[in-house]
Amino acid sequence: MDGTASGASSEQAAALQKENCLFCHIVEGKVLSRKVYEDESVIAILDINPANAGHILLMPKEHYLFMPQAPETMIGKLFVVAKQLSHAALRALRTDGTTIFVANGGIAGQRAPHFMVHIIPRLTGDGLALSVAENPIAAEVNEQVRKQIQAVLGAALGAAPSSAPAEMPEAVSGRAEPAAEKPIVPEERKKVGSDSDKQDSSGNGVDLDTITNMLLGGRNG
Numbered sequence: 001m002d003g004t005a006s007g008a009s010s011e012q013a014a015a016l017q018k019e020n021c022l023f024c025h026i027v028e029g030k031v032l033s034r035k036v037y038e039d040e041s042v043i044a045i046l047d048i049n050p051a052n053a054g055h056i057l058l059m060p061k062e063h064y065l066f067m068p069q070a071p072e073t074m075i076g077k078l079f080v081v082a083k084q085l086s087h088a089a090l091r092a093l094r095t096d097g098t099t100i101f102v103a104n105g106g107i108a109g110q111r112a113p114h115f116m117v118h119i120i121p122r123l124t125g126d127g128l129a130l131s132v133a134e135n136p137i138a139a140e141v142n143e144q145v146r147k148q149i150q151a152v153l154g155a156a157l158g159a160a161p162s163s164a165p166a167e168m169p170e171a172v173s174g175r176a177e178p179a180a181e182k183p184i185v186p187e188e189r190k191k192v193g194s195d196s197d198k199q200d201s202s203g204n205g206v207d208l209d210t211i212t213n214m215l216l217g218g219r220n221g
């Protein structure tokens, strides 16, 4: 730190992170890949270590370590393209379904140092271990958690439901199937400091540094 320019260290950290990112090298064509789709802002390739045949990695061409760092326009774009890729996989590979997920942070199984969406064609009986365990949570804890999330979300999005329904049906559950991936490369975790990205690209007032720190495993900044 020589204090010549504020933000210089974070720019350097970001540049170093990009320099060491395999997926940025793929975007730049320095590393060969099996491209499925590409346009001016996103690229989709076949995973070199696929969970199933047709396992697609869809990512922004710009380097973002975690999902919250990507602008909302990019998040929207990615999921529009993910829908099309899923549709194409279903039709072309005659699969029975697709699992679509983002591993956000090492604890969630993120192993790539570049934010991406996984699209995995699924076949009946393919045996992929992508199921989520069911852990019973007490109703009062659920309600507490709902309030906590809503309080943060209300500040960010400004639209919160008025109150909890009088009776919550047991079956309401957004059960998804996140992947059991290996943790993110340890040195990548170190390289990104809390000051890696000062601007709030999401534009909703969420403290990006704090969120990035949490995703890096630091819980809070």
Ligand SMILES: [Zn+2]
Residues within 6 Å of the ligand: 018, 021, 022, 023, 024, 025, 062, 063, 064, 113, 114
């Ligand atoms: Zn990258």
